[in-house]
Amino acid sequence: MERRRSGGDHGENYTNPFDGEDQVSSADDQKEEVMVEEGFKDTEVPPWAKQITLRAMLTSLVLSIVFNFIVCKLNLTTGVIPSLNVAAGLLGFAILKFWTSLLGKAGFLKQPFTRQENTVVQTCVVASSGIAFSSGTASYLLGMTPRIANQSEGGNTPANMKELHLGWMIGFLFAVSFVGLFSIVPLRKLMILKYKLTYPSGTATAYLINSFHTPKGAKLAKKQVSVLFKYFAGSFLWAGFQWFWTAADGCGFASFPTFGPQAFARRFYFDFSATYVGVGMICPYMVNISLLLGAILSWGILWPIIETKKGDWYSADEKPSSLHGIQGYRVFMAIATMLGDGLFHVIFMLSKTTISLIINIKKKDSEVSGFGDDENSKLAKYDEKRRTEFFLKDQIPNWVAGGGYILLAIVSIIAVPHIFPQLKWYQILVAYVIAPVLAFCNAYGCGLTDWSLASNYGKFAIIIFSAWVGLPDGGIIAGLASCGVMMSIVSTASDLMQDFKTGYLTLSSPRSMFFSQVIGTAMGCVLTPLVFWVFYQAYPVGEEGSAYPAPYGGVYRGIAMLGTEGVSTLPKNCFKLSIIFFIAAMVINLVTELSRKYETKYRIYRFIPSPMCLAIPFYLGGYFAIDMCVGSLILFILELSNKQKASDFGPAVASGLICGESLWGIPAAILALSGVNPPMCIKFLTAAVNDKVEGFLSG
Known part of the structure; x- marks a missing residue:
């Protein structure tokens, strides 16, 4: 699923699709926003080197470990990853505030805790957890393994499979993850100062951090942290309690047939996951509803109809997991929908970027930065002048950025073919020639809309490079590896520009932002494979029916198979249905954008489902969508009871639920690796099955 790095002032303040009107800030709130730097004018801004402190790095390391476990678990279960900016900001502030308060009381505090230091921690943690997304441990890297290949029954040759090992995984991430940082650095002044791109997540994160360092904001943050830890403890204990009853497959509360055995067989049930209840509280209502609609459309309507064609459309002897059987329809119709959604957004964003660039180029500088003469405008002008002064203070020379990109690209061109011999040096060179353009488009589009299309560019790279190499020469591995190269560049570039925007609004130096991103990326390159390896060794990751099915592993391999084998191997009518869903995804998005622009009275676009979200349950089922809808219902x-309180504490509650159950994965994995199994099994049987069991036991 695409990442939308959305945030808000003290939370992800998504527009409620059930409200009749958009929320509009009051005049006092607007005045307070433009007076940000006025409130900090007496606070000294430390030089860039002192913004990156040892305590900030240690805090970043601890939080990076925590968030890598969280993102890894989400990746390996459904692939739905919400914005965790609020949790990262809150926890970073809480840890450093607590530590500096202790040092201050003891008389050992030499440097006060500043918002710039807070921003450095936020940047490091987001960069590190971002690698957990772009590293592909649950998607393109996992798709290379024999474990996933054996489920597809296609392209299972030695050249098209690769066993995962920590050594080459870490080496690959170091080879490709830093290049994107240098590709976008020369454009920071153009995007932040000249074009004044909003970068909603970067802006929201900055306001969050700025508010923490005011008396009122610090008081609220303290309450939010308290709420977060309460729900963290409850979620952690609940996960441990559930583990106690899962001694065998099908045991535990996660297998409770909430809506009856037939619905359970169709994967419609509530699995008591605190994680996805929390995710549902963070994600917009329409995302959760789209997921539920997708589950109903696929598992409630389409798959039962297609299963009646068994023996006609596909062989009755095919295993349920075979891509030549019912699983083929599930996977490839989902892929088609995702590709249709992705292609539309790529075309739409490129068009929007081009139009916006043309408009900005035609504008005169005076028109871009003009202000009125009222009091608020003067304050805003003071804010901008002060922010611009610090943003331009510590420059990163363009020759450093250009030289760094070329040098790291050369290293990658040499190193990657040693890891993946199927991918030749000249093919990687082509990727690095194209990548800066795509990185710019993604970073610019992200500044306009907050959407990162990195995984879409990665999917198209899979198709292009796998077809280029061909199946006999290892096209599947080549395509999946090229996805990693492209995704890493495009994703890190947009993330860095978001961080530059955050730094601009918090008076953090561009140098401290850049080096924080580098340090966070380095942490992620080590932590992400290590965390993934814990899960990979402890559980049957990627296998259907396991606790960690890692659905995107099969999806990404399926895309590579399309590139190498074409559509000839698909089950009967699967290609036709896939084309229909591909076109439908583009049409739905087109209708959404047209409604957004031209239908402003009722704003119908708010109620149009997302094709990407519709597609995710096609192969997973509806259980997690039900969890997320429960989260939406709670929020x-x-x-309804107290909108302001929900806005202030809803994200903290959600973050606590997500963090608690996700971090139970650490002791659970350690217990599994140590050979310690849950002691009890609780199963839910129908009366008829129960009678048979009792009859069997009684002899």
Whole structure:
């Protein structure tokens, strides 16, 4: 699923699709926003080197470990990853505030805790957890393994499979993850100062951090942290309690047939996952509803109809997991929908980027930065002048950026073919020639809309490079590896520009932002494979029916198979249905954008489902969508009772639920690796099955 790095002032303040009107800030709130730097004018801004402190790096390391476990678990279960900016900001602030307060009371505090230091921690943690997304441990890298290949029954040759090992995984990430940082650095002044791109997540994160360092904001943050830890403890204990009853497959509360055995067989049930209840509280309502609609459309309507064609459309002897059987329809129709959604957004963003660039180029500088004469405008002008002064203070020379990109690209061109011999040096060179353009487009589009299309560019790279290499020469591995190269560049470039925007609004030096991103990326290159390896060794990751099915592993390999084998191996009518869903995804997106622009009275676009979200349950089922809808329902009830309180504490509650159950994965994995199994099994049987079991036991 695409990442939308959305955030808000003290939370992800998504527009409620059930509200009749958009929320509009009051005049006092608007005045408070433009007076940000006025409130900090007496606070000394430390030089860039002192913004990156040892305590900030240690805090970043601890939080990076935590968030890598969280993102890894989400990746390996459904692939739905919400914005965790609020949790990262809150925890970073809480840890450093607590530590500096202790040092201050003891008389050992030499440097006060500043918002710039807070921004450095945020940047490091987001960069590190971002690698967990772009590293492909649950998608393109996992798709290379024999474990995933054996499920597809296609392209299972030695040249098209590769066993995972920590050594080459870490080496590959170091080879490709830093190049994107240098590709976008020369454009920071153009995007931040001249074009004044909003970068909604970067802006929201900055306001979050700025608010923490005011008396009112610090008081609220303290309450939010308290709420977060309460729900963290409850979620952690609940996960441990559930583990106690899962001694065998099908045991535990996660197998409770909430809506009856037939619905359970169709993967419609509530699995008591605190994680996805929390995710549902963070994601917009329409995302959760789209997921549920996708589950109903696929598992409730389409798959039962297609299963009646068994023996006609596909062989009755095919295993349920075979891509030549019902699983083929599930996977490839989902892929087609995702590709249709992705292609539309790529074309749309490129068009929007081009139009916006043309408009900006035609504008005169005076028109871009003009202000009125009222009081608020003067304050805003003061804010901008002060921010621009610090943003331009510590420059990163363009020759450093250009030289760094070329040098790291050369290293990657040499190193990657040693890891993946199927991918030749000249093919990687082509990727690095094209990548800066795509990185710019993604970073610019992200500044306009907050959407990162990195995984879409990666999917198209899979198709192009796998077809280029061909199946006999290892096209599947080549395509998947090229996805990693492209995704890493495009994703890190947009992330860095988001961080530059955050730094601009918090008076953090561009140098401290850049080096924080580098350090965070380095942490992620080590931590992400290590965390993934814990899960990979402890559980049957990627296998259907396991606790960690890692659905995107099969999807990405399926895309590579399309590139190498074409559509000839698909089950009967699968290609036709896939084309229909591909076109439908583009049409739905087109209708959404046209409604957004031209239908402003009722704003119908708010109620149009997302094709990407519709597609995710096609192969997973509806259980996690039900969890997320429960989260939406909880948040909706909270908003009805007290909207401001829900806005202030809803994200903290959600983050606590996500963090608690996700981090239970650490002791659970350690217990599994140590050979310690849950002691009890609880199963839910129908009356008829129970009678048979009792009859069997009684002899």
